[in-house]
Amino acid sequence: MFHVEREVTGVLVGERLPAVYVYQAPVRLWHWVNALCITVLAVTGYLISHPLPTQPGEASGHFLMGYIRFAHFAAAYLFAVGFLGRLYWAFVGNRHSRQIFTPPFADLNWWKEVLFELRWYLFLEKAPKKYLGHNPLAQVGMFFLFTLPSVFMIFTGFALYGEGEGLGSWQSQAFGWLIPLMGGSQAVHSWHHLVMWVMVCFVIIHVYVAIREDIMSRQSIISTMVSGYRMFKD
Amino acid sequence: MPPTETFYEVMRSQGITRRSFMKFCSLTAASLGLAPGMAANIAHAMETKPRTPVLWLHGLECTCCSESFIRSGHPLAKDVVLSMISLDYDDTIMAAAGHQAEAILGEVAAKYKGNYILAVEGNPPLNEDGMYCIVGGKPFVEQLRRVAKDAKAVIAWGSCASWGCVQSAKPNPTRATPVHRVITDKPVINVPGCPPIAEVMTAVLAYMLTFDRLPELDRQGRPKMFYGQRIHDKCYRRPHFDAGQYVEHWDDDSARKGYCLYKMGCKGPTTYNACSTVRWNGGVSFPIGSGHGCLGCSEEGFWDRGSFYDRVTDIRQFGIESNADKVGGTAAAVVGAAVVAHAAVSAVKRARHHGPGEEGGD
Numbered sequence: 010m011f012h013v014e015r016e017v018t019g020v021l022v023g024e025r026l027p028a029v030y031v032y033q034a035p036v037r038l039w040h041w042v043n044a045l046c047i048t049v050l051a052v053t054g055y056l057i058s059h060p061l062p063t064q065p066g067e068a069s070g071h072f073l074m075g076y077i078r079f080a081h082f083a084a085a086y087l088f089a090v091g092f093l094g095r096l097y098w099a100f101v102g103n104r105h106s107r108q109i110f111t112p113p114f115a116d117l118n119w120w121k122e123v124l125f126e127l128r129w130y131l132f133l134e135k136a137p138k139k140y141l142g143h144n145p146l147a148q149v150g151m152f153f154l155f156t157l158p159s160v161f162m163i164f165t166g167f168a169l170y171g172e173g174e175g176l177g178s179w180q181s182q183a184f185g186w187l188i189p190l191m192g193g194s195q196a197v198h199s200w201h202h203l204v205m206w207v208m209v210c211f212v213i214i215h216v217y218v219a220i221r222e223d224i225m226s227r228q229s230i231i232s233t234m235v236s237g238y239r240m241f242k243d
Numbered sequence: 244m245p246p247t248e249t250f251y252e253v254m255r256s257q258g259i260t261r262r263s264f265m266k267f268c269s270l271t272a273a274s275l276g277l278a279p280g281m282a283a284n285i286a287h288a289m290e291t292k293p294r295t296p297v298l299w300l301h302g303l304e305c306t307c308c309s310e311s312f313i314r315s316g317h318p319l320a321k322d323v324v325l326s327m328i329s330l331d332y333d334d335t336i337m338a339a340a341g342h343q344a345e346a347i348l349g350e351v352a353a354k355y356k357g358n359y360i361l362a363v364e365g366n367p368p369l370n371e372d373g374m375y376c377i378v379g380g381k382p383f384v385e386q387l388r389r390v391a392k393d394a395k396a397v398i399a400w401g402s403c404a405s406w407g408c409v410q411s412a413k414p415n416p417t418r419a420t421p422v423h424r425v426i427t428d429k430p431v432i433n434v435p436g437c438p439p440i441a442e443v444m445t446a447v448l449a450y451m452l453t454f455d456r457l458p459e460l461d462r463q464g465r466p467k468m469f470y471g472q473r474i475h476d477k478c479y480r481r482p483h484f485d486a487g488q489y490v491e492h493w494d495d496d497s498a499r500k501g502y503c504l505y506k507m508g509c510k511g512p513t514t515y516n517a518c519s520t521v522r523w524n525g526g527v528s529f530p531i532g533s534g535h536g537c538l539g540c541s542e543e544g545f546w547d548r549g550s551f552y553d554r555v556t557d558i559r560q561f562g563i564e565s566n567a568d569k570v571g572g573t574a575a576a577v578v579g580a581a582v583v584a585h586a587a588v589s590a591v592k593r594a595r596h597h598g599p600g601e602e603g604g605d
Binding site for chain 1: 462467471482483484485486489491502505512514539543544549555556566568570575582586588589
């Protein structure tokens with residue numbers, strides 16, 4: 010069966026639909042690598058600011074904080090390079106790959122769909138709609154709770170990393186201007202922490218909603234990020 | 244005072260021997276990290292170049308910069324540089340006083356127009372037209388603007404002049420303002436610290452006087468040679484940081500073993516200064532060497548950046564004083580609770596909607 014898909018919102022109308030290829034392989038690979046990075050970054054980041062109990066013995070026998078910081082920096086590089094790769098894919102990939110970067114804020118219809126999704130989550134709508142990619146509310150969430158915070162974390166992260174690398178390093182030259190702008194190194198640390206928590210909140214909501222939609226809405230969600238295909242249950 | 248007077252002549256007239264003079268040149272070259280051959284260049288410059296006068300003004304401050312300066316670890320460096328300065332104007336340590344002393348300011352500014360260095364200790368308060376700091380019957384900010392007008396460059400001594408320090412801490416009732424926000428048409432060299440290290444002060448002055456140019460500055464106008472690295476980067480306790488060995492209480496075993504003070508709120512990782520290499524009191528020690536964390540006194544607004552004894556410091560953006568991890572942790576807990584509640588309502592709704600006996604799938 011064939012159905013016309015409304016532009017921009019991606020909301021689908023009609024009866025039974027065939028499986029649709031939504032998330033291309035690079036997007037799926039990025040998603041899972043990224044999930045791992047965020048987990049490692051959040052845990053090691055927390056341990057950097059709240060270190061584990063003191064190690065016994067001589068300093069020469071341990072490198073615990075060194076390893077934790079190494080893990081943080083390695084995951085951070087992977088996160089940053091992955092984000093750049095994902096950004097590249099937004100240009101060359103299918104139209105769903107652009108969704109988390111370009112919510113159509115100027116589109117009134119799209120805002121109506123956002124409102125509809127809000128009502129659905131507030132239990133005011135009886136039946137959910139079907140969407141090919143992200144639903145509009147998810148798009149808003151992705152943009153404000155993931156895409157923008159990611160950019161912020163990459164910028165502040167490299168600015169702080171540049172402090173350790175030294176004044177002449179490319180990290181310091183490219184991102185070091187942020188430190189005086191934000192009121193000094195300590196303030197940048199505090200903001201880096203706060204936005205980490207924004208991303209933790211995002212992860213909680215993201216995982217919950219993905220599971221809930223998988224069960225309650227009429228389309229596959231979790232398996233889509235594995236196989237790439239969106240299936241419809243009715 | 245003939246205009247052709249050189250530094251060397253000034254020093255000799257102060258009773259400094261040539262041998263001492265050469266030692267000073269070697270020391271200056273070494274402290275600036277220059278090649279050994281550069282000592283001769285410094286000596287040559289000081290023998291032939293006309294002396295650059297330094298005027299030293301005091302605004303809202305506590306004189307800790309001057310106190311530090313006159314205790315410069317190397318007495319010779321202090322004597323030489325100090326004698327060059329006190330010749331002109333420094334209202335705290337010069338012998339002259341009153342209107343005659345104030346008149347020197349105008350004389351030097353006229354005679355060496357565009358050719359003298361202005362060193363400022365403290366900052367001007369701008370509220371009430373600057374009435375919170377009066378020098379010679381007039382607001383300090385007027386004196387600062389007048390003397391800076393014809394200066395070649397301005398040195399902002401200490402955190403007061405560089406950032407504002409304690410007098411500009413919230414709510415800053417006098418609107419104490421750092422020098423570079425008031426003097427915007429001259430190069431301003433920030434030499435922060437509360438106080439700055441004596442050797443750093445003399446070396447910055449000696450560099451500018453002998454080479455007749457500004458030292459290389461970072462983004463915040465600080466000389467890179469002394470503010471290019473954090474306390475943390477050159478701290479002798481750094482191996483304990485990397486190993487994960489920290490002081491947890493002031494009197495614990497780790498404190499006695501000299502472990503890292505990170506958990507005690509040491510600001511070494513966020514503070515740019517030369518304390519861990521140059522140290523204080525002639526290289527005797529520095530705060531971390533004495534078992535106390537760095538306060539971050541050379542960082543902008545260090546009074547308003549939360550406790551000296553917390554690693555994750557309090558912030559006030561959310562109307563309450565709490566740290567980022569407490570605010571964030573609370574937010575995450577609220578979101579988590581909301582998710583659980585939402586899940587529960589969803590489950591109930593779904594169960595009701597499907598009802599017993601009804602077929603699944605909507």
